[in-house]
Amino acid sequence: MREIKFRAWDKTKKEWIKDFLLSPTGIVKCDKNLKYEGVFETIIILCQYTGLKDKNGKEVYEGDICGYGDADPSIFLVIWQFNGWAKKYPKWDKSLPYPLIDKCDLEDIGIEIIGNIYENPELLKGLKNGRD
Numbered sequence: 263m264r265e266i267k268f269r270a271w272d273k274t275k276k277e278w279i280k281d282f283l284l285s286p287t288g289i290v291k292c293d294k295n296l297k298y299e300g301v302f303e304t305i306i307i308l309c310q311y312t313g314l315k316d317k318n319g320k321e322v323y324e325g326d327i328c329g330y331g332d333a334d335p336s337i338f339l340v341i342w343q344f345n346g347w348a349k350k351y352p353k354w355d356k357s358l359p360y361p362l363i364d365k366c367d368l369e370d371i372g373i374e375i376i377g378n379i380y381e382n383p384e385l386l387k388g389l390k391n392g393r394d
Contacts, residue, residue, distance in 0.1 A: 264311070264312075264313025265311065265313065266311070267310075267311045268284065268308045268309060268310055269308075269309050269311075269323055270282050270306050270307070270308055270309075270385070271307040271309065271325075271346040271380045272305075272306060272309075273305040273306070273307060273333060274305060275348075276380070276381075278310075279291075279306070280309050284308075288301060289301070289306050289308075289327065296383075298342045307325075307380070309323040309324040309325045309326075309378075310323065310324050311323050312324065312340060312343070312363065314347070314363065314376045316328065316332065316373050316375045317372040317373060317374050318374060318375075322340055322363075322373075322375060323340065323378075324340055324341065324342060324347070324382060325339070325340065325341075325378050325379045326339075326340045326375050326377075326378050326379075327339055327340075327375070327376055327377045327378055327379060327382060327385045327386060328340060328373045328374060328375050328376065329373070329374055329376045330371045330372055330373045330374065337351075337352070337355065337376070337386065338350055338351045338352075338387060339379055339386055340363065341360065342357060343360055343362070344359065346363070347363045348360035348361060348362050348363060349362075349363055352386050352387060358372050363383075
């Protein structure tokens with residue numbers, strides 16, 4: 263079973279939120295010791311951990327932009343699709359489901375995180391956003 267965890271992007275400040283907790287009423291701001299400091303008043307995007315790591319051991323989250331290959335790298339966005347994590351390629355027949363990511367992709371192909379949709383959207387020319 264994979265570890266369930268999230269990271270949070272502050273759309274207003276355009277930065278990752280370091281210390282937060284999820285509560286039934288939303289996201290709660292905390293200090294480094296996770297002591298309550300208040301409720302976020304900005305728009306937050308949560309990105310879930312896939313349970314997978316890239317070839318460098320870095321955790322892969324929803325919204326990450328990954329690539330593989332040396333000469334002509336293939337680049338894709340990590341999204342949730344139907345029942346699994348998928349590779350959303352910029353030039354893909356949208357009538358077909360995107361291919362699912364699995365552990366073999368990371369071990370055999372050597373996928374590497376090269377950015378994320380929030381800080382590096384230019385890496386995915388042709389995609390509007392990660393949630394279309």
